[in-house]
Amino acid sequence: MFDDRYTVAHKIYPYERSPDQDKASAVRHPVVIVGGGPVGIATALDLGQQGVPVLVLDDHEGIGQGSRAICFSKRSLEIADRYGCAGPMIDKGVVWNLGKVFHRDEKVFEFNLLPEEGHKYPAFINLQQPYFERFMVDRLRQLQAAGAPIQLRGKNRVDGIEVHDDHVVLEVMTPDGPYSLEADWLVACDGANSPLRTRLGYEFTGKVFQDSFLIADIRMTGDTEFPTERWFWFEPSHGQGASTLLHKQPDGVWRVDFQIGWDIDRKEEMKEDNIRRRLDAFLGPVRYEIVWSSIYTFQSKRMARFRHGPVIFAGDAAHQVSPFGARGANSGMQDADNLGWKLGLVVQGKAPAKLLDSYSDERVHGADENILNSTRSTDFITPKSEISKIFRDAVLGLARTVAFARPLVNSGRLSVPCVYDGLSLNGPDALTGGPARTRVGAPMVDAPAGDDWLLGLLGGDFRLMTIDAEAPERLEVDRITVTRVALSAKGNPDLAARYLGDATSAVYLMRPDQHVAARWPGFDAAEVTRALKIATRRA
Amino acid sequence: MMTPLNTEPNIANPDDFYARLLAAHEGRSKAESDALNARLVLILCNHIGDTDVLGQAIDLAAEG
Numbered sequence: 001m002f003d004d005r006y007t008v009a010h011k012i013y014p015y016e017r018s019p020d021q022d023k024a025s026a027v028r029h030p031v032v033i034v035g036g037g038p039v040g041i042a043t044a045l046d047l048g049q050q051g052v053p054v055l056v057l058d059d060h061e062g063i064g065q066g067s068r069a070i071c072f073s074k075r076s077l078e079i080a081d082r083y084g085c086a087g088p089m090i091d092k093g094v095v096w097n098l099g100k101v102f103h104r105d106e107k108v109f110e111f112n113l114l115p116e117e118g119h120k121y122p123a124f125i126n127l128q129q130p131y132f133e134r135f136m137v138d139r140l141r142q143l144q145a146a147g148a149p150i151q152l153r154g155k156n157r158v159d160g161i162e163v164h165d166d167h168v169v170l171e172v173m174t175p176d177g178p179y180s181l182e183a184d185w186l187v188a189c190d191g192a193n194s195p196l197r198t199r200l201g202y203e204f205t206g207k208v209f210q211d212s213f214l215i216a217d218i219r220m221t222g223d224t225e226f227p228t229e230r231w232f233w234f235e236p237s238h239g240q241g242a243s244t245l246l247h248k249q250p251d252g253v254w255r256v257d258f259q260i261g262w263d264i265d266r267k268e269e270m271k272e273d274n275i276r277r278r279l280d281a282f283l284g285p286v287r288y289e290i291v292w293s294s295i296y297t298f299q300s301k302r303m304a305r306f307r308h309g310p311v312i313f314a315g316d317a318a319h320q321v322s323p324f325g326a327r328g329a330n331s332g333m334q335d336a337d338n339l340g341w342k343l344g345l346v347v348q349g350k351a352p353a354k355l356l357d358s359y360s361d362e363r364v365h366g367a368d369e370n371i372l373n374s375t376r377s378t379d380f381i382t383p384k385s386e387i388s389k390i391f392r393d394a395v396l397g398l399a400r401t402v403a404f405a406r407p408l409v410n411s412g413r414l415s416v417p418c419v420y421d422g423l424s425l426n427g428p429d430a431l432t433g434g435p436a437r438t439r440v441g442a443p444m445v446d447a448p449a450g451d452d453w454l455l456g457l458l459g460g461d462f463r464l465m466t467i468d469a470e471a472p473e474r475l476e477v478d479r480i481t482v483t484r485v486a487l488s489a490k491g492n493p494d495l496a497a498r499y500l501g502d503a504t505s506a507v508y509l510m511r512p513d514q515h516v517a518a519r520w521p522g523f524d525a526a527e528v529t530r531a532l533k534i535a536t537r538r539a
Numbered sequence: 540m541m542t543p544l545n546t547e548p549n550i551a552n553p554d555d556f557y558a559r560l561l562a563a564h565e566g567r568s569k570a571e572s573d574a575l576n577a578r579l580v581l582i583l584c585n586h587i588g589d590t591d592v593l594g595q596a597i598d599l600a601a602e603g
């Protein structure tokens with residue numbers, strides 16, 4: 001009656017009977033999260049760290065086997081840092097910077113993520129998704145041990161939902177049978193096929209791409225080593241697909257990804273002999289074992305809005321993109337980052353519920369950016385028409401010999417955090433000459449700060465960052481406390497370049513998700529108060 | 540101010556130019572010619588660079 005839909009790699013939240021199951025009537029929780037994938041767990045960490053009681057329900061007893069995501073962005077690591085679990089990710093992950101693009105085996109283009117100095121985290125690491133998730137669950141256990149009000153229940157599958165104006169009622173299935181629960185707020189992080197979204201009948205529209213990709217994660221067992229670079233072939237001469245990707249992961253594992261077309265026999269293709277036939281044609285005489293393989297197709301879709309009364313959607317449940325650009329899990333982490341503080345303030349009665357509509361507005365904006373970029377990459381990698389293939393091949397042909405064509409080559413534009421330009425929580429951008437990259441709506445950019453890193457110093461609350469400017473140490477507006485982080489740009493050229501530009505002093509109001517809420521050349525209590533009210537929808 | 544697309548005659552020896560364009564296609568298959576045209580479009584677009592002008596040119600071409 002309760003079968004797993006996939007094999008569990010790390011069984012780290014085995015089913016345990018909860019006292020809620022023995023109550024005569026449904027127990028009410030402030031926040032229930034459905035789905036213990038990366039986005040559900042990240043959201044739980046965010047709320048739990050704020051002291052907001054949160055319950056996560058997942059229909060398995062641990063983390064699924066097989067790495068879907070492998071590329072995690074700097075922004076995801078910075079968010080994980082705020083949650084206290086970036087350390088093991090960076091220790092385990094593989095840092096890479098160089099990407100090479102080949103067309104019919106000839107190199108046409110090379111890019112370097114060009115790590116800018118003065119950041120705690122690199123532009124990208126490669127790490128198998130099960131590790132990424134595991135490190136977050138380990139952190140969740142640490143927080144629990146320290147008294148954070150987080151619960152995680154394995155083999156608790158949500159089978160039914162009833163939505164009321166101010167709460168939901170859930171029907172939860174367990175190995176001991178069903179029980180009911182209530183929640184003031186429900187965060188649906190139940191993945192791309194979101195049973196909750198389907199059950200509630202919300203539309204999920206966009207494009208389906210007509211191509212299939214065969215992934216094989218392999219471990220080299222001989223002496224063969226490939227460099228720690230991202231290699232991408234268009235029309236490789238080995239003939240085993242219209243494109244091929246090779247990318248390194250930890251534990252000596254390599255991701256190979258073949259584009260194998262739309263009309264395929266899945267079962268046939270998944271046979272080990274057939275996978276090996278492709279790999280052998282590609283790799284030549286090397287020895288390897290297959291760690292994991294899968295065939296995937298993809299879509300670019302999103303919900304019209306991510307909040308429906310007390311039900312909030314996040315991660316793949318709310319939006320889906322093609323994997324080119326590594327924008328799935330990375331954008332889901334930004335969802336958690338964006339939602340956590342807002343839901344925290346609302347649950348604590350410090351902000352009105354309409355603040356949560358800004359979560360939808362901001363993350364819909366992010367999803368559109370991700371869908372746009374990943375759709376463009378997909379159109380280049382899998383041209384839809386004869387003429388788009390002609391232009392694609394023309395670009396690749398020219399890129400070998402002339403520089404101008406190289407920026408047109410698109411084998412995936414890698415995830416960068418979204419800037420909430422022109423959206424409703426933004427306060428004044430009054431810093432004349434201030435750098436564009438830290439404009440209002442942008443995520444704060446890391447920089448060295450003494451022996452520390454700026455983002456670590458700023459943390460996850462409202463902050464007033466002053467650079468060579470005076471301001472009170474503490475400010476309280478409607479029960480929300482803003483504390484000051486005082487810095488000087490003298491002897492810190494990175495800080496000056498990233499936050500002052502042509503200005504000589506600056507005051508930044510930062511949101512708890514480390515996005516810029518407002519900035520000025522100097523402190524003015526009335527201005528900061530006004531911006532804080534805007535950022536919390538109290539204005 | 541947006542630079543207007545030049546739709547006035549701008550090529551010194553139109554017949555020479557036209558002959559040169561056709562000569563480049565001489566003896567090529569349809570597929571080779573399509574590829575050549577695509578390369579030519581990309582090369583010229585990059586030379587122009589100005590996205591406003593390119594936009595107007597694409598619109599004019601799309602009108603047919």
Ligand SMILES: Cc1cc2nc3c(=O)[nH]c(=O)nc-3n(C[C@H](O)[C@H](O)[C@H](O)COP(=O)(O)OP(=O)(O)OC[C@H]3O[C@@H](n4cnc5c(N)ncnc54)[C@H](O)[C@@H]3O)c2cc1C
Nearest residue numbers: 035037038039059069070071158191315316326328329330
């Ligand atoms: C081939 C491939 C490569 C990718 N590469 C990258 C990459 O390099 N970088 C990147 O950022 N992203 C990548 N992605 C995307 C990434 O894997 C997803 O975006 C990410 O897993 C989404 O996380 P999530 O928490 O929203 O959903 P999921 O990880 O799908 O988690 C959903 C959870 O909800 C549970 N659940 C479902 N229904 C119920 C229910 N009724 N009751 C209780 N629990 C339920 C599920 O069991 C699961 O644990 C890739 C995806 C694919 C397919």
